[in-house]
Amino acid sequence: METAGIAVRNNLEHILYVIEQNAADADEIGQTSPESLQVLRESGLLGTFIPFSYGGLGKNVLEATRLIERLGSVDPSIAIIAFQHMSVISRILEWGTEEQKNKYLPLLASGEWLAASAWSEKGAGANKQNLGTIAQPLGNDKWKVSGEKTFTTGAGLADLYLVLVQTGENEADFLYGNSGQSFFLIETNTLGVSANSRLNLSGMRGSSTGFIEMNNCIVSPDALLGSVGQAPSIISHIRESGMSLGAVSVGISDRVLTLAKAHLIKRNLANNQIFHFKMSELSTLLEASRSLVERAASGNDELSGSLSYQSKVFASEVSEKICRDCQQIMGGGGYMRGQAIERLTRDARAVALMGPVNDLAKEITGREMMI
Secondary structure (H helix, E strand, O other), rough: OHHHHHHHHHHHHHHHHHHHHHHHHHHHHHHOOOHHHHHHHHHHHHHOOOOHOOOOOOOOOOHOOOOOOOHHOOOOOHHHHHHHHHHHHHHHHHHHHHHHHHHHHHHHHOOOOOOEEEEOOOOOOOOOOOOOEEEEEEEOOOOEEEEEEEEEOOOOOOOOOEEEEOOOOOOOOOOOOOEEEEEEEEEEOOOOOOEEEOOOOOOOOOOOEEEEEEEEEEEEEHEOOOOOHHHHHHHHHHHHHOOOOOHHHHHHHHHHHHHHHHHHHHHOOOOOHHHHHHHHHHHHHHHHHHHHHHHHHHHHOOOOHHHHHHHHHHHHHHHHHHHHHHHHHHHHHOOOOOOOOHHHHHHHHHHOOOOOOHEEEEEEHHHHHHH
């Protein structure tokens, strides 16, 4: 058993090494590294918390969260791709039919297929209230889906998209999504689906984030995840799983602090009291954010839903502070293109802008406190 554990750790270290070696080039050209994606797909780690019965590793959300943190410490873009993949898996596990689970989970567990979420679109707002992507019922029980999604992580890489669409009128007040919305599992090879990953982002440049267009796509009834109009319930339960984007931020923070420490030692500044105080402050913030993210992922807390959003907000804000302060420690070198800390600082900002954006997450959790 101990030998097997060592083998798993060694395999993970090799995967992280390959991903780290390709991170700078992926950022420079603005494309996902094929080598990094391949080693991740082949690792089996994408099926971390998929049950054994569906070909996964059978671990829990906390283990998956720690994996996302490790990936975030070497390449946040790859971490975000993995996070989105696991988020779709979580939705299928919770809301999918047995047929959907049997069809998709083994493919997603093995890494043969990659999954991504397609929710955002122009004019929809951060709260996804005004969708232009429409699913119309056809007479033969099928649906016709048309519209364009933006800022889809893994666009052009994913084999399966979890797509948020409008299927009816908005009849209820929700902070995130509305009662006339539904989720569909749409495969990339569906006629009418096309992807464009050419968004020129400032950060997360290796995440293949771009557009997904669905032009009169015909999908069968079994593509519907949950029931018609059930999207708000699915969205509200997403955070109950404890999965938090804050894990990516924790990974960034950890890596940046390591870079700052190495810089201080190299410049013979490690015995300077000013830097002792600063590094102590920042490491405390890092551990606080890690603890909050892991508490949300533990599943042992009645506040897990709120903690998922709160940990994302706190960890992302801490990460930005750590990046700024460590750039200050490293001087002009920390602000030069080609330096890992400069890339990670751009990546850190992106997490705060991912759904739900931090301000919306604060509004949701704040309103719930008043109930």
